[in-house]
Amino acid sequence: MNIAIIGAGLAGLTAAFELRKRNPDADVKVDVYEATDRIGGKLHTVAFEAGPTDMGAEAFMARRKDAVDFFTELGLADSLVEPSGLRSLVWVDGQARDLPTGGVMGIPSSSETVKHLVSAETAERIDTEAERAGFDWEVGGDVNVGQLVRERYGDEVVDNIVSSLLGGVYSCTADDLGVRATIPQLAGEFDRLAADGLVHLSTAVANLERSRREMPTGQGAVFKTFRDGYQELYETLAEKSGADIYIDAFISSIELEGSADAPKYRLKGGEDTVYDHVILAVPAPTAALLLKSVAPAASEQLKTVKLANSAVVGMRFATDEGLPENSGVLVATGAEDVHAKAFTFSSRKWPHLAERGGALVRASFGRFGDTVAFATTEDDLVDWALDDLHTITGFDGRAAGLEEIYVQRWLGGLPRFDEGHLATVAQVRTLLNDEPKAANISITGAWAGGVGVPAVIADARAVAVDVAKHTP
Ligand SMILES: Cc1cc2nc3c(=O)[nH]c(=O)nc-3n(C[C@H](O)[C@H](O)[C@H](O)COP(=O)(O)OP(=O)(O)OC[C@H]3O[C@@H](n4cnc5c(N)ncnc54)[C@H](O)[C@@H]3O)c2cc1C
Known part of the structure; x- marks a missing residue:
């Protein structure tokens, strides 16, 4: 059985590793194709003379036990290191000021933690938000972060705090991001509150702060990284996957081989091999290009991801x-x-x-x-x-x-994880499932499962487990 993975970033390499783990002895050959001259994608450790230095991702959310367990399984537990815990600053109106602690992604429950960053008028607006009429929230839906916070608290909270924090993770301002897509715990709290009527932002944030305070302490650092950079991770994954990895191999299309009810595939730009299954682990626009002939509807939908x-x-x-x-x-x-x-x-x-x-x-x-x-x-x-x-x-x-x-x-x-993103991903997956010609094509990557390193790993592993179920 031949499986191709397109893209040797974190998602592709994780999928390759997981496939090998699930099929240690079986006759499954995995080929990974990477368009550039190196593996790792957005993980890139550069050899500074002073030591290996990350130029892409530089940390991961260590509270994600699944990720830490995965790194331990890879033999990398001893490589994990913690940050100093020093505070961060925010540059507002020509001054470097303390970045507020508490709140949710910079959204406060009261003006207490942010009054050094906003005017007295905005502080008052935050503190009286719960006294005004609440807002409509559709359970399970999503809205724009910037729009919601501007409406409830005013522009200063978005421009001075929330966009800076979210921008650090998503390279977008709050006005380009969705609440559920980027702060799912807040959307979950809105869902809960909406069951009883209208929703208040300050109440939802205060509730989340309370549950955080009630969480058991002593869980260690929130973030960690790898002592010698992310290369430790992507090189280990590549090695332990046992896959044949082809670099400088840009795949330009997937061509259907055989009948539409038992589809197999050839890759333009790949080896002269017929693949029983293909996993796309590339950014959304590239996935759209690659799916154009085998899954045109999914391809069209994917094009909307920016x-x-x-x-x-x-x-x-x-x-x-x-x-x-x-x-x-x-x-x-x-x-x-x-x-x-x-x-x-x-x-x-x-x-x-x-x-x-x-x-x-x-x-x-x-x-x-x-x-x-x-x-x-x-x-x-x-x-x-x-x-x-x-x-x-x-x-x-x-x-x-x-x-x-x-x-x-x-x-x-x-x-861009805007307020329509999660629905788009769900629709792409449905359209792909419904397309007989794409029956043996799977998708993964940051756009599909979430941008953080633990989320990318979790999605890629789930996809690989699913593919492995159909291998002999
Ligand atoms: C500057 C920056 C900082 C970040 N910081 C953090 C952080 O601190 N913590 C954190 O958790 N996350 C961080 N992230 C996010 C995280 O790094 C990414 O979400 C994750 O690495 C994406 O992995 P991926 O495999 O989905 O995609 P990619 O890394 O994009 O991998 C896709 C691969 O597919 C290849 N490819 C594309 N087209 C083709 C083709 N046609 N044929 C063959 N190969 C192709 C690409 O060259 C690439 O190698 C950061 C991201 C960036 C950009």
Whole structure:
């Protein structure tokens, strides 16, 4: 039996590993095709002289036990390291201020934690939200985060706080994201409250804060990472999958082989092999292209998923003197004095990186809909990174001795999880299931199962388990 996986990012490699695990002895051959010259996709560890340094994802949600168990199964438990726990800042109105704790993705339950970031008028609006009429919420539905929070609390909460936090995860402002698609626990609370009538935002957030307080303590760090970067993960997956991995192999179409009621496939750009099953682990627009002839309806639906571009500038300095004792800084949307959307002070955030000496800083640029990530030259991105860092923190990177630098563009970096996204994914899956010619094609990836590393892994494993059920 031959199985092809298109895309050697986290989803594709995880699926390859899981298929091997489920079929250790069976006669199942897995081929993985990767368009670029390296595996890992949006996980990319670059060999800085000071040590391996991540230029894509740089952490994962460690409260996801399924992910930690998976890394343990891969033999990587000892590689997991915790952050320092230093606080982050947010750049608002020309000042670096404390990023609020509490709330849900920056949405507060009262003005208490955010009053240093909003006007007295907005603070009052937050505190009286529960006294106003609630809003209509359709159980199981979704609405736009920005629109909802603007309506209930006002623009400052969105522009100064929520968009900065969500933007760090999704490369989008709150106005391009859905509540259920990005903050499912809040949507779940709205569902619960809606059963009793109209819903209040502050009540829902307060309820979530309360359940968080009641959770048992001592669960360890919320986020973790890999001591030597994500390469530890993607190289281990590749090796343990036993798959044949072809790099520089751009697959341009899937061609049906044989009859439509027992479909097999050939891949244009792949080996001269007939595949019994194909798993697509590529971004949504590429999946749309690849499904065009075998599943045209699913392909059309997939085209509606849009991607956000971003760029990361990694900088290593000889000294960290003068760099704030914080994990990083987010930039409020609309800030006109800087170009960056965030800085991670990696050597402050991660003790294992601090051990290398000097300072390691990542600057991030680009949100959905802007052209910063692809229309800016490398020189300008580096200049902006150094200038913005100086403006925000007073740390003069040029004087601190810029020793190493790496510019990584992520064109089509992250799918936009807007308020229609979950319905789109469900519809694509249904259309694919209903298409006899695509009976042996599966889909996975960040756009399908969620962008976070644990979510990508969980979806890819589930898909592989399902495929394995149909193998001999
Ligand atoms: C800058 C940045 C920072 C992030 N930070 C974090 C973080 O800290 N924590 C976290 O949990 N998540 C983070 N993420 C999200 C996470 O990294 C991604 O969601 C995840 O890595 C996506 O994996 P994937 O396999 O779905 O997609 P990808 O990594 O995009 O993999 C898809 C692969 O398919 C290949 N491909 C595309 N078309 C073809 C074709 N036609 N033929 C063959 N191959 C093809 C691509 O080259 C790519 O290698 C971050 C993402 C970015 C961009």
